[in-house]
Amino acid sequence: MFDSLSVRLDKAIKNLKGQGRITEINVATTVKEIRKALIEADVNYKVAKQVTDKIREEALGRDVLVAVSPGQLLTKIVDEELTRLMGSTHAPMELKGDPAVVLISGLQGSGKTTFSGKLAKMLKGQGKSVMLAACDIYRPAAIDQLRVLGEQIDVAVYAEPENKDAVQIAKNAIKQAKAHNKKVLIVDTAGRLAIDEEMMQEIANLKQALQPSETLFVVDAMTGQDAVNTAKTFNERLNFDGVVLTKLDGDTRGGAALSIRMVVDKPIKFVSSGEKMEDIDLFHPDRMASRILGMGDVVSLVEKAQQTFDEEEARRLNKKIRKNEFDLNDFLSQLEQIKKMGNVKDLMGMIPGMGKVAKDIDLDNDSFKPIEAIIKSMTPKERANPDILNGSRRKRIARGSGTTVQEVNSLMKQFGDMRKMMKTMNKMGGMKRGLANLMGGR
Amino acid sequence: MGLFGGIFSKDKKEHLDKGLAKTKENFFSKLGKAVAGKSTVDDEVLDNLEEVLVTSDVGVETTLKIIEAIEQRVARDKYLGVDELNRILREEIAALLSENNSGDLEDFDVPSGTRPYVILVVGVNGVGKTTTIGKLAARFKAKGLQVMLGAADTFRAAAVDQLKRWGERVGVPVVAHGMHTDPASVAFDTVKKAVEQQADVVIIDTAGRLHTKVNLMNELGKIKRVIQKFVDTAPHEVLLVLDGSTGQNAVNQAREFTKATEVTALAITKLDGTAKGGVVIGISDEFKIPVKYIGVGEGLEDLQVFNKMAFVDSFFG
Ligand SMILES: Nc1nc2c(ncn2[C@@H]2O[C@H](COP(=O)(O)OP(=O)(O)O)[C@@H](O)[C@H]2O)c(=O)[nH]1
Ligand SMILES: Nc1nc2c(ncn2[C@@H]2O[C@H](COP(=O)(O)OP(=O)(O)O)[C@@H](O)[C@H]2O)c(=O)[nH]1
Ligand SMILES: [Mg+2]
Ligand SMILES: [Mg+2]
Numbered sequence: 001m002f003d004s005l006s007v008r009l010d011k012a013i014k015n016l017k018g019q020g021r022i023t024e025i026n027v028a029t030t031v032k033e034i035r036k037a038l039i040e041a042d043v044n045y046k047v048a049k050q051v052t053d054k055i056r057e058e059a060l061g062r063d064v065l066v067a068v069s070p071g072q073l074l075t076k077i078v079d080e081e082l083t084r085l086m087g088s089t090h091a092p093m094e095l096k097g098d099p100a101v102v103l104i105s106g107l108q109g110s111g112k113t114t115f116s117g118k119l120a121k122m123l124k125g126q127g128k129s130v131m132l133a134a135c136d137i138y139r140p141a142a143i144d145q146l147r148v149l150g151e152q153i154d155v156a157v158y159a160e161p162e163n164k165d166a167v168q169i170a171k172n173a174i175k176q177a178k179a180h181n182k183k184v185l186i187v188d189t190a191g192r193l194a195i196d197e198e199m200m201q202e203i204a205n206l207k208q209a210l211q212p213s214e215t216l217f218v219v220d221a222m223t224g225q226d227a228v229n230t231a232k233t234f235n236e237r238l239n240f241d242g243v244v245l246t247k248l249d250g251d252t253r254g255g256a257a258l259s260i261r262m263v264v265d266k267p268i269k270f271v272s273s274g275e276k277m278e279d280i281d282l283f284h285p286d287r288m289a290s291r292i293l294g295m296g297d298v299v300s301l302v303e304k305a306q307q308t309f310d311e312e313e314a315r316r317l318n319k320k321i322r323k324n325e326f327d328l329n330d331f332l333s334q335l336e337q338i339k340k341m342g343n344v345k346d347l348m349g350m351i352p353g354m355g356k357v358a359k360d361i362d363l364d365n366d367s368f369k370p371i372e373a374i375i376k377s378m379t380p381k382e383r384a385n386p387d388i389l390n391g392s393r394r395k396r397i398a399r400g401s402g403t404t405v406q407e408v409n410s411l412m413k414q415f416g417d418m419r420k421m422m423k424t425m426n427k428m429g430g431m432k433r434g435l436a437n438l439m440g441g442r
Numbered sequence: 443m444g445l446f447g448g449i450f451s452k453d454k455k456e457h458l459d460k461g462l463a464k465t466k467e468n469f470f471s472k473l474g475k476a477v478a479g480k481s482t483v484d485d486e487v488l489d490n491l492e493e494v495l496v497t498s499d500v501g502v503e504t505t506l507k508i509i510e511a512i513e514q515r516v517a518r519d520k521y522l523g524v525d526e527l528n529r530i531l532r533e534e535i536a537a538l539l540s541e542n543n544s545g546d547l548e549d550f551d552v553p554s555g556t557r558p559y560v561i562l563v564v565g566v567n568g569v570g571k572t573t574t575i576g577k578l579a580a581r582f583k584a585k586g587l588q589v590m591l592g593a594a595d596t597f598r599a600a601a602v603d604q605l606k607r608w609g610e611r612v613g614v615p616v617v618a619h620g621m622h623t624d625p626a627s628v629a630f631d632t633v634k635k636a637v638e639q640q641a642d643v644v645i646i647d648t649a650g651r652l653h654t655k656v657n658l659m660n661e662l663g664k665i666k667r668v669i670q671k672f673v674d675t676a677p678h679e680v681l682l683v684l685d686g687s688t689g690q691n692a693v694n695q696a697r698e699f700t701k702a703t704e705v706t707a708l709a710i711t712k713l714d715g716t717a718k719g720g721v722v723i724g725i726s727d728e729f730k731i732p733v734k735y736i737g738v739g740e741g742l743e744d745l746q747v748f749n750k751m752a753f754v755d756s757f758f759g
Contacts, residue, residue, distance in 0.1 A: 220685070
C-alpha cells in the first residue's frame, strides 16, 4: 500500500536530481514526505515533526553522491537518525535482590502474561531459578492462563485465586520465592488503562511494596498515536526501566517504538514475536528503524555502494567528471564497479544519465556485455576521445564487438547525454566532492 | 504550546478532560478565525484539522481525502459561520463510515427470521474478542434471546476457561471440547447444538491470529465451511474485532481478514481509553464494512452500538 520511502523521496525530489547539494528549498517537500511516511508507520504526529526537523538539519548541506540517488541518501540519513534515537546499544536487564523482582505492566491484551512466561523461560535457560506470580485478579481465567504457561515451561506459579488484593499476593509471592530459594520473581499484573486512576494506583502500590529491580512496560507494536499518552503516564507513575515491544511477528511498522522512546527516553529491552514461549528477542534499534521506514533494502544498498566502490578509483573518476574529462575508459571502469556490487538493476539508476540506458535494456549483469564489447573494440585513442568516432570507425567497432552500427550509435548518443548531464552538474557547482564524499561518508 | 504540552500530559481523568478541553478549544478557536461566507478554508484550520485527524489514527491518506472533500464542499456550498463549517467537517468525516442497511443500529438485536443467527468472531491477538462475546451475549440475553457460545479458541492458554467464565457470568451455555482440539469441530458442534435446542443466537469465539499467518487464516475458512455444512447460510455475520488503540496496521488486518472470511461488521474495543480508533474510518470506507459495536470497558455492560456522530465528535474532544 505504501510506497517504500526512498521511492517516494525520489519522486518528491525529482527536481533535486542534477543538483549536487541538499538545500533548504529542495529539502522542504522531502521532509514532508518523510513525515508522512513516519505517520503512516504510526509514529506519533508530534514526534514525527520533531524527528523530521532533526533530519532536515542533518541533511542540509550534504552533498549528493554520484552513486546513490538523493532519495536514497536521504533515506539513509533518516535511517541513521532513527537508529540513533532509538538507542544505539542494547540495554541489559538489571537483576538485583533476593529474589530479584521483575514487575510487568501495560495495557489490556498487550501480551504481558505471555511475555512473563517467555522471560521466565529465558532466565531459566540461563540457569536462574525463577518463579511467576499471578497478580491479575480481574481478567477471567488470567490465573489459569499463567498456570498453563508455567506448566509448559516448568516454572512454579504463585497464585491466590480467592485473594482480591494484588499487593498482598505479590508480597506473599516474595516470601514463597525466598522459601523456595528462587532468585527471580516475575510478577504478572492485570492490564490497565493509563486513565484508570484506581488501577494505576494499584500498580504504583505494587511497585512501592515490591521494590522491583526491573519494571517493564509491555506495549503492543501495533499501537497507534495513543502510544505516547500511555507510555508517558505509565512512566510518570512507575518510572519503569524498560519497554517490551510485542507482536512484532506481524506486519506492523511499529512506529510506536520510536514515539515511546522519544517521549519517555527509556530503552526498549525486549521484543516479542510470536505466541510460543521461545519467541523472545533482544531489541535491535537498527532493525527497528528499517522496519519503521519499510526499506531495509535501500539502506543496505547505500552501505554496499560505500563499501564496494574503490576509493582511489572513485577519486580519479570524480576528478575527471569535474574537469569534464569523463571518457569511455572511465565509463567502462564504472561499469566494472557496478558489476562488483551485484544487483545491477538497482544500481544502474545511481549513475547520472545511466537511468536512460537502463530503461532501454532488459537488465541483468549480462546486459553490460554489448556495451563492454563495444568499448573494448575501440582503440585507446577512441576511448579517450569519443568525438573522433566517425562512420567507418563505428562500422569497424560494430564488427569487432559483434554488434550493429545502430547499437554503437545508440551507445554513443547515450554517452553524449551522460556527459552533458555531468557538465550541467558541474556548472551547478554541487559535484565538488561527489564520489570522494561517498567514500568518506558516514 | 510546547511540543509535549497539551495532549501529552493527561495522566489523570481530570487531566484528561482538561487535555481534551484544550484540544477542543484549540481547534474551535482556530475555527473561529474563519470568516463567514467564505468559499475556502483557512490553511490554519486545515492544519489543525489534520492534526486532530492524524492523532486520532485516521491515517494520512484518509485525512487527505477528508480535507479534500471539505475543500470541495466549501468551494461549492460556501459556509456561513463557524457552526456550519463545524457541521460540514463532521458530516464529511462521518460520510466515509459505511452504512448498515438501516443506518446506525438502534439497539442490540439480530435480524428476525434467521434462526439460529450465527456470529463468527475473528481478529488478531488480544483485541478483545472473548470479552466482546461475553458482553454481546449479555445484551442479547437481556433482549430475551437464547444465546449459545462456542469456545473455538482452543489454542491460547486457558482461553476455553475464559469463555466459560463469561458464560457463567452471563448465564448462557458454552459449547467446548477443551484445549488443543479442532476449532472447526467445536464450531460445528455449537451450531448443531443450537439448532437442536432452538437457540436464537450462536456466537463463536476464535483464537487470535495475526493476519500475516497464512495457515491460521486458512483455518478460519475451514471453520466457516464446516459450519456451512450444517447451516448453509451461516455464519450470518463475521464480526472483526479491532483494538481501538491499534494504528494503521488495522487496515492490513481488515484487508486480510476480509480476504479470508467475508467480514460483515466491525467492533472497536478499548475506546474507554484515550485512543480514538480513527483508523476504522478509512477501513469502513475502503472495505465497505459497517462498524456495529464499540467496547468501552471490561465489564458486562461496557458495550455500545456504534453511533457515527458520537464517534466523530470524540475526535474533537
Ligand atoms: N502473534 C503474537 N501474539 C502474541 C504475542 N505476545 C502475546 N500474544 C498474544 O496476544 C494475546 C494477549 O496476550 P496476553 O499475554 O494474554 O496479554 P495480557 O492481557 O497483556 O496479559 C494472546 O492471544 C497471546 O497469545 C506476540 O509476540 N505475537
Ligand atoms: N479497557 C478495556 N479493556 C478491554 C475491552 N475489551 C477487552 N478488554 C480487555 O482486553 C484484554 C484482552 O481481551 P480478550 O477478550 O481476552 O481478547 P481476545 O484475545 O481478543 O479474546 C482483556 O484484559 C480484556 O479485559 C474494552 O473495551 N476496554
Ligand atoms: Mg494477562
Ligand atoms: Mg480470546
